[in-house]
Amino acid sequence: MMTSSKLWTVGVLALALAACSDKSDDGPENPAPEGKRYLLGSVVIGADGNRVSYAQIVNKLEGHFTNTKGIEEGGNAVFLAHGSDFFYGRAEAPEWVRYSTVDGFKETGRLSFLNYGLTYMDFANVIVDDETAVSVLTGAYVAVIWNPKEMSIKGTVDLSHLKRDGYSLEAFTTTTYKGLVYIPGKFVNWSTADIQQTVSVTILDPKAMKVVGFAEDNRCGAGGRVVFDERGYAYVMGDGRNQSMQTFAAAAGKQTVVNCLLRIAPGGTDFEQDWFYEIPSLTGGLDSMTELEPGADGSGVAFSTMMYEDRIPANVDRMNYEHWSVPAYKMWRLTLGDTPKAEVVQGANFSVVGFTGSAVDGKLYSGESADGAKSSVIELDPVTNIATQRFTMDGYFSALFPLE
Numbered sequence: 001m002m003t004s005s006k007l008w009t010v011g012v013l014a015l016a017l018a019a020c021s022d023k024s025d026d027g028p029e030n031p032a033p034e035g036k037r038y039l040l041g042s043v044v045i046g047a048d049g050n051r052v053s054y055a056q057i058v059n060k061l062e063g064h065f066t067n068t069k070g071i072e073e074g075g076n077a078v079f080l081a082h083g084s085d086f087f088y089g090r091a092e093a094p095e096w097v098r099y100s101t102v103d104g105f106k107e108t109g110r111l112s113f114l115n116y117g118l119t120y121m122d123f124a125n126v127i128v129d130d131e132t133a134v135s136v137l138t139g140a141y142v143a144v145i146w147n148p149k150e151m152s153i154k155g156t157v158d159l160s161h162l163k164r165d166g167y168s169l170e171a172f173t174t175t176t177y178k179g180l181v182y183i184p185g186k187f188v189n190w191s192t193a194d195i196q197q198t199v200s201v202t203i204l205d206p207k208a209m210k211v212v213g214f215a216e217d218n219r220c221g222a223g224g225r226v227v228f229d230e231r232g233y234a235y236v237m238g239d240g241r242n243q244s245m246q247t248f249a250a251a252a253g254k255q256t257v258v259n260c261l262l263r264i265a266p267g268g269t270d271f272e273q274d275w276f277y278e279i280p281s282l283t284g285g286l287d288s289m290t291e292l293e294p295g296a297d298g299s300g301v302a303f304s305t306m307m308y309e310d311r312i313p314a315n316v317d318r319m320n321y322e323h324w325s326v327p328a329y330k331m332w333r334l335t336l337g338d339t340p341k342a343e344v345v346q347g348a349n350f351s352v353v354g355f356t357g358s359a360v361d362g363k364l365y366s367g368e369s370a371d372g373a374k375s376s377v378i379e380l381d382p383v384t385n386i387a388t389q390r391f392t393m394d395g396y397f398s399a400l401f402p403l404e
Contacts, residue, residue, distance in 0.1 A: 095113060109151035124173070306331075331345045
């Protein structure tokens, strides 16, 4: 399955090659605004390792999509959508470009983050409401609160509590729930091959422009997206930064821990010490490779890929992330709660590691790919626990948003 965010950084450029067709099987050049419409994002990785991002408007989730009708952005761009607007976070400049999608793509505004010392838009971004969005700038250790309607910056929140000597900060799948923003913190040093054994979540109130909670735990490492159940419990999987924590430790002859589940009680600001589950204890021995991904927050159900060690050749160079390109990972459903339960998703196939999925209408859409050149986009139903192929596309599947 294609997941955890967002494959993503300087240390992980050892992924599979990708190719792009010059034909398209999709319908009209600009889908009509009536009826359902979606923003579909893809990333193509060339033979030289260079990346190109594409975004296109589609009005059906079937058939095969090439990138010939997409607007192109060099590098690993980031995507947001709200209402009928699409926001392209550029990889070659630190700015958001807003497009109206009512009649094809029409640029309607830009917002620069150049004053924060960036050269590209960072990966941790979320739109809270019509006039509130948050971009976490990990290199600057600030969260920028901005207005997607006015394309203006409202203020910043200091995140210097996330500085760690010898490590860089990653935040990736920042999310919002009931007006608050949840920022996962991962502390990495790709140069020295070291991932800190820490799970961190910062809770931000974007209206008050302040941090209202901070949770940290060292029982496992590098936690990802925060997801919620119907009671308001917040769950995090410490996935070891896609098992990099374990890989690096093993290469250095050090002991490490398996991945785990942690949670924060409703209204709480720290992890519960008496609620802790190691992933292999739920899966019959398999450990997770990726973070939690829900179809809808508040459902108490999420998905994650598990790693099947017996499918990874012994001669694969894990320090160069070659095992990420081996189709040895399959999606599982986790039913969260006081006693979590894990089950393999019916119909799921083995896949390489890729980008996070997208939640649309209560279901999760995730890419399965054998090599990154082409992806099958799978609809995962959290109720039935069945995976259904909906469409195929060139490159890696990286985003799907409903458009008004």
